[in-house]
Amino acid sequence: MSKQSVWVIKNTEVKLFFPLGIDDAILINDLPAKPPFALVLTKNSQQNWIDLLKEIRNKPGYRFIPVYYYDDVPAHLRHLFAGPADANLINSANKIYERISHISPFTFQSPNKESMLLAYLYTRPYCPVKGYKSDKSAFVYEYPLLNILFKDNLGIDNWKFLEGLVARNLLAHSDLIDEIETCPSCSSGLINLKRSCPSCRSINFKPQQLVHCFSCGTIAPVPEFLRQERLICSNCHTKLNTPGIDYEKPIENKLCNTCGHFFADPIVELVCLSCQRTSSANEFISKPLYNYHLTRQGEYVVLGIENSFYASFGQYFKMTDYPVFLSILNWHIKLAERYGLFNFSIMALEIDVKDREDESKKEQSKELIENLFTSLRQVIRESDLASRLDESMLFLLPYTKVDGCMIIVQRLQTAGQELVNAGTSTGLTIKVSYMASNEIISNALQGELVMAELKVRMQENNLCIIKNS
Template sequence: MNTPRIALLSEQKPAKLPDGWTRFSDLSDIVSVSVWDVVVIDQPYEVATESVFRLRCSSHYRYTLIYCRRSGDAPVVPLSDGPPPDDPEHIWSAWRQWSERMKAFNRGNPPEQFEERVLAWLWARPNALLEPQRDSKFYQFYRYPLLSAMVVDESVNQLVWLKLINEQGWLQPDELIDRIRLCSRCSSGRLNYVDVCPECNALDLVRQPSLHCFTCGHVASQESFLREGLLMCPNCLTRLRHIGSDYDRPLENYRCLSCQCFFVDADVEARCFDCDTRHSPDELKIREVRAFRLTENGRLRCRQGFAAGLQEAHFGRLNLIAMQAFNGLLDWQIQQSRRYGEMPKASLLLLKFSNLGETLDNTHRLALLDNLIDRIQETVRDTDRCSRSREDLLWFLLPNTDRDGMITLWQRLSGLTHLFQENDEFRIEIELAGYTLPDDLLPQEDAQLLMARLTGEVG
């Protein structure tokens, strides 16, 4: 189908509907069927927010393009794709791009598990963010509507899930939205901050001017020094005439009505409304509320599929190791090179593929990639270690390899481009860059800095 079927949800009937559009006044008429490719909602912000959430909870419209018309300064409706373009042809173009990405997701297999559903929604929208929404009814004040909508039969702790998926490298933190403090016992954000007496922790405090007698050192409220219109110390009965020589006004302007203590500043105590635990502010848990986006590793997983792990995908034949482990090995090799100087030598080689994304999207071109991977596997040694930091970047750590040995491998890998005929309408290009340790090391450079510098050489 060249043009999508578009449903318009609006209480008011427009003067004219574009071709291919059908108007509905009731959301249930849309949710009950799965025939609509795009949904456009024309409702007030609060109503539209609820409508979009219901559509996302439906298996028919979980990933569908949903546009919401805005009025005035109303924010973008959560989980929507923003306001609809003025030109209907732009909607058609966006829908065709969305369709292509959904076909490429998970090798054409529909998302099944919770994490697959979340990643599929983000994958279909290359610039989309997993964004938090403030909700005063929630005990931590922020929740992620997308995660709530993608839950089917699972029970998901959103914070724990985000931490785990972040550790796996599929999502990465983006913009910092807020920073909140939580109860150290129950993790609730419903806290009451109160001033308490630093001596007895009582709440009953009053602000009260006080005086300090220089003769005996007595400090008390100003009222207690007043006797028949004169200032007189209630402790030593000295008449106070001159401020600065007989008395002064101390900084202690607060008095506890429970223990009669005078003090400058009260202590602050945080009391949890949910479990009644009392904390000092430095005992509270601090949580940063952030948006999240797909990482390169996450996009790679979406493209290559979830049924088989990365080790079983095309590049898995190279015995890839995790990037964190690769960084650890490279850091160790850097330390070895610095400590022992010329021995042992080691090299780091980076191989960048161009047009790799187009290759993985086209099953007919996967044979080219398989052939290329086979040749790379024949070229590298069993002792070499390989990893991927991005979909198009392949790293080789070459122990006991000097510059001449690295250049030899470089030339062999560069020669693999001859596998593709000059008259092919599609080609996989290869770019390489490499360093030798310790010759090319900069002072204080570690694995991450070295890899970043090398990545810059291939663009």
């Protein structure tokens, strides 16, 4: 990064004033090999913001450089920039570079899509992954940030990629934006509604009003019954004067031109325009569309401290997937409600190491956490279950009352005090909250409500084993 200048891409007659030098480039290829402090991007009416940004981001060394706009940018694309080119440019760019300095070297240099996205979101905490509907994509919904960061991203279902990161707690849903129906075969959202004859499946049919003669049972189109503007049965020649007595008009009001079948409602099917598969409406898969933001766990991956204590957690305790953990918790609640003698407790442990971003302190953080887990492992039984939700570590403790939880808390406090006495706890905050089954039942809590209550107690009760200092 060169801190001497801001480069403006594309000629503009508007003068920009910064306490730095300003250079300009007609083409992105004209930019220097060594990235400048920041870029200001303008375009003409024939150019596309996304294409220009993609070209910049794929230029070596320019993946995370702050890019500002000096033009009218559509609202749904503004999150792709560091902001407008105004008096706040230098301040906002410095904040980005400050966060870039915390990224682990492995993540910073990684060509992996996951690492690139997580690192970009970390350097721009105000920037979500936002999407919009587009008829140019087979998947109907575009995420422009992913198209900009990733090479050869055309034809890729970005929704699956993002939901995979959500499943691993690296990203989280922000806002529910919309919902689309997708093909069960290729996941395309480009579908066509097809109506056809129930008998032969031909699409060649037409509206046709019928008449049913009650005298002889003949059913035929209205024109066959019309004689001198009166309805007369073409078979028995009965005058059809009164509806409901002499005749009726059946609900079947369509005629197939291929097989001659009369019917009321056509077969409705959906045809995928990408793979041409024909499916019924209930076979199509509903896909909710969200905006996404980086989670605390995702930040830990970017900073290179994911393996320092979350991985250690999995090594010290038998991990259970969170959805399974939640199901077992709900089962325990039902057992405790039905059988009064059965009891359990649930505990949440949260470790904040946000001040441990310096590379020199990461090993120290890892050692501290492993010491705590060693102490905790001594009081956690084989029958106890462990899981993880974002930055919270969860324990389900069967046949454990409040006094059993206090034993665990006391063990953690002892280990924490040893760290304090040794002067190695600086920068760590460890919080604990817990609930016994009788509290859960009396408050009629289930699953996610229990998790929410643990989170609230952790904040309100402020039961800290070690407090950040």
